[in-house]
Amino acid sequence: MPNESFVRSGREENADRAVLSAPALSxxxxxxAHGAVVELIDVGKVFGATTALSHVNLKVARGETVxxxxxxxxxxxxxLRCINFLVPYDSGRVYVNGQLVGYREERGRLVRDSEHxxxxxxxxxxxxxxxFNLFRHRTVLGNLLEGPLYVLRVPKxxxxxxxxxxxxxxxxxxxxxxxxxQLSGGQQQRVAIARALCMQPEVMLFDEVTSALDPELxxxxxxxxRRLAQQGMTMIVVTxxxxxxxxxxxxxxxxxxxxxxxxxxxxxxxxxxxxPRIESFLRRMSLA
Amino acid sequence: xxxxxxxxxPFYTIGAVVGMGLTLTSMLGSVAIGLVGALGxxxxxxxxxxxxxxxxxxxRGVPPLVLLYVVYFGLPSWAHDLGIRFLMDLLSPxxxxxxxxxxxxxxxxxxxxxxxxxxSIQSIPPEQTEAARSLGMSYxxxxxxxxxxxxxxxxxxPLGNEFxxxxxxxxxxxxxxxxxxxxxxxxxxxxxxxxxxxxxxAAIFYVVMVIILQQMVSMVEKRFSLHHA
Ligand SMILES: Nc1ncnc2c1ncn2[C@@H]1O[C@H](COP(=O)(O)OP(=O)(O)OP(=O)(O)O)[C@@H](O)[C@H]1O
Ligand SMILES: [Mg+2]
Numbered sequence: 001m002p003n004e005s006f007v008r009s010g011r012e013e014n015a016d017r018a019v020l021s022a023p024a025l026s027x028x029x030x031x032x033a034h035g036a037v038v039e040l041i042d043v044g045k046v047f048g049a050t051t052a053l054s055h056v057n058l059k060v061a062r063g064e065t066v067x068x069x070x071x072x073x074x075x076x077x078x079x080l081r082c083i084n085f086l087v088p089y090d091s092g093r094v095y096v097n098g099q100l101v102g103y104r105e106e107r108g109r110l111v112r113d114s115e116h117x118x119x120x121x122x123x124x125x126x127x128x129x130x131x132f133n134l135f136r137h138r139t140v141l142g143n144l145l146e147g148p149l150y151v152l153r154v155p156k157x158x159x160x161x162x163x164x165x166x167x168x169x170x171x172x173x174x175x176x177x178x179x180x181x182q183l184s185g186g187q188q189q190r191v192a193i194a195r196a197l198c199m200q201p202e203v204m205l206f207d208e209v210t211s212a213l214d215p216e217l218x219x220x221x222x223x224x225x226r227r228l229a230q231q232g233m234t235m236i237v238v239t240x241x242x243x244x245x246x247x248x249x250x251x252x253x254x255x256x257x258x259x260x261x262x263x264x265x266x267x268x269x270x271x272x273x274x275x276p277r278i279e280s281f282l283r284r285m286s287l288a
Numbered sequence: 289x290x291x292x293x294x295x296x297x298p299f300y301t302i303g304a305v306v307g308m309g310l311t312l313t314s315m316l317g318s319v320a321i322g323l324v325g326a327l328g329x330x331x332x333x334x335x336x337x338x339x340x341x342x343x344x345x346x347x348r349g350v351p352p353l354v355l356l357y358v359v360y361f362g363l364p365s366w367a368h369d370l371g372i373r374f375l376m377d378l379l380s381p382x383x384x385x386x387x388x389x390x391x392x393x394x395x396x397x398x399x400x401x402x403x404x405x406x407x408s409i410q411s412i413p414p415e416q417t418e419a420a421r422s423l424g425m426s427y428x429x430x431x432x433x434x435x436x437x438x439x440x441x442x443x444x445x446p447l448g449n450e451f452x453x454x455x456x457x458x459x460x461x462x463x464x465x466x467x468x469x470x471x472x473x474x475x476x477x478x479x480x481x482x483x484x485x486x487x488x489x490a491a492i493f494y495v496v497m498v499i500i501l502q503q504m505v506s507m508v509e510k511r512f513s514l515h516h517a
Contacts, residue, residue: 084422115426123424133419136514137438147423150433179516199423 036095037062037203037234038083043092045078045258052078053089053258060203065235067245067266070255071281076238079255080205083236084125085118096121097202123151126196126204130212132188134180140167140191141176144198152199159198166194170224186217190224203234210241222248242285246270254278292485296476303472304493310389310468311455317394318454319447322401327431329406340402347399353460355396360388360464389461397454404446408439441514448505452498459494469493 038060045053053075060066068076081087082094085102093110094101101121103110135143141163148159167173170190180188189209196204206225210218222244229235229248239245245252245266252269254262262274273279328340347355364382367375382388412435420430459470467475469490477486 086418086422119424119426121424122422125422127422129415129419131415133415135416135419135434135438137441146420146433147425150429151424181514182516195423 035062036060037064037097038236039095040079040082041093041095043079043082043089043094045075045082045087045089045091051258053082055259056092058253058260058263060234060236062202062234063232064251065229065233065237065249067249067252068236068238068255068260069240069242069245069252069281069285074255075258076255077207078258080127080207080236080238083203083205084122084127086127088112096125119151123147123199124202126193126199126201128189128192128196128204128206128209130208132180132185132192132212134188134192134195136180139177139179140172140183140194143180143191143195147195147199162198162200163194166197169197169227170194171220184217185213186220189213189217189221193221193224193228197228203236204228206235206237206239208238208240210239240285242270242282254281289485292476292480292482293489296472296486296489299472299476300469300489300493303467303469303490304497306466307455307458307468307470308497310386310393310458310461310466311451313390314393314397314454314458315447315451317390318397318401318450319405321394321398322405322447323436325398325402326405326409329402330409344399344402347395348403350396352392352396352457353463356389356392356460356464359392359395360385385461385464385466388464389458389466393454393457393461396457397450400450400453401447404450405439405443408442408446409435411442412438438514441512444512445505445509448501448509451505452501455497455501456494459490 036059038058040056040058043053043056044051056075056079058066058079068079070076078087082089083096083101085094088102093103099121100110100113102113102118104113104117105111135146138146144163144166145156145159148154148162149156154162164173164176167176170193172187172190172194175183175187175191180191183191192209193204209225210221213221218241222241225235225237225244226248237245237249246269247266249266251263252266253260254269256277262269262278264274269278270282273282325340325343328336329344331337331340350358359382363379364376367379370376382391416434416438417430420434425433458466458468461468462471462474465471473486473490476489477483480486
């Protein structure tokens with residue numbers, strides 16, 4: 001599998017860079033010379049009788065956007081959740097910034113890591129869900145401040161400044177005092193993205209974030225994600241939006257039966273489908 | 289009747305205020321117990337869950353009147369008979385009628401509050417927890433910042449009903465001589481021999497208090513709700 005994905009250069013001149021760059025939280029030394037932000041090695045997960053993941057390998061470099069596509073039930077969500085350990089994988093290893101997630105090594109064996117250490121990893125990973133999952137009892141601003149104030153424990157002033165910057169970036173500066181149920185789905189999803197960005201994550205995980213939206217609201221969310229990618233955010237995007245995968249992702253990983261069967265450059269993935277299976281998948285997505 | 293009302297209205301009013309005060313303090317204890325109990329009921333540790341369920345099973349089963357007798361007549365004298373200094377110091381405050389009533393009502397109502405708050409915690413979609421955990425929040429931080437604040441909004445109305453139940457239950461405190469509304473009615477009846485009038489006036493007082501409370505609960509509930517649209 002060709003893993004030598006290119007890291008796009010020339011993003012530094014982007015005007016919005018100040019908002020979104022700066023992996024300010026590199027408290028752990030990056031392991032390995034390759035400097036992958038996320039690396040999955042031979043990851044497996046079994047739910048009862050269902051093998052959700054088996055032998056998954058994936059490497060995502062800093063600044064890269066990887067789209068994960070594949071049929072329903074192929075394990076895309078499970079893969080994403082293993083990265084921040086919302087799903088505890090049961091074989092293989094997941095590294096984020098060179099740090100093993102969810103386990104630590106003791107005399108050559110892996111033992112479950114403490115809740116505290118898992119949280120340390122999680123706060124550097126942003127996750128956006130299909131159904132937004134905003135805190136219903138908090139305003140937009142409240143949603144954005146929750147993590148920075150209570151998890152990162154940054155000073156209120158700093159958290160506020162950042163929250164307003166991010167809200168401007170997602171175009172919702174006029175909604176600070178609104179409650180989630182007073183917003184459209186597209187607006188809620190942009191707030192959810194903003195909430196994750198306020199944590200200054202090293203990587204953002206998106207799980208079909210436009211699937212629950214009315215068609216006319218999909219565009220505004222994709223636009224925000226596109227901008228993020230251009231600004232150099234590292235992103236792993238599970239999506240059914242093939243045009244987004246084609247235009248924005250650097251690479252596409254195609255999943256089937258719990259594993260990544262093809263991982264290649266986005267352009268090649270769409271122009272030269274490697275297997276008949278992918279061809280028919282793309283045809284079904286009406287884009288081949 | 290009118291003459292009776294004119295004579296005894298201030299007397300009843302004081303009784304009503306005492307009853308309301310009893311209810312407020314008991315409910316404060318009840319909700320505090322309910323919070324701890326509910327957290328116990330949803331705990332990941334089986335021993336803690338069992339403890340919390342045990343409390344609920346026992347205190348929901350004991351009639352409040354029996355509990356009142358145990359707390360007021362039973363506990364302090366039991367400690368005295370045992371002669372254990374620590375227990376005597378701990379339980380002698382229960383010789384105070386009002387305190388004994390508050391403790392008994394709070395323990396009784398606490399079992400119901402535990403179940404109300406537990407149900408409200410479990411009604412919060414698990415996605416809320418997931419979102420919190422994905423931000424790096426610990427179990428307790430998630431509880432404190434996300435789950436409890438939302439579930440208290442859900443629990444508000446049923447806790448309001450519980451408040452009304454406790455208010456009516458405070459009439460039981462008359463049997464240990466707390467001069468709340470019911471006790472006042474008994475005294476008025478004894479002094480005038482107008483039983484029907486004396487107790488009916490007390491009934492009217494209760495009804496009015498409950499109606500006012502109900503209004504307040506639904507007013508606050510609207511402002512406090514998770515639905516803002
Ligand atoms: N919590 C769970 N318990 C049991 N089985 C699960 C659980 N989560 C996922 N699975 C199973 O694991 C497999 C992979 O599921 P997953 O949700 O990762 O697929 P997906 O690719 O995200 O599908 P979709 O496109 O429908 O979202 C499925 O067979 C699913 O039924
Ligand atoms: Mg999924």
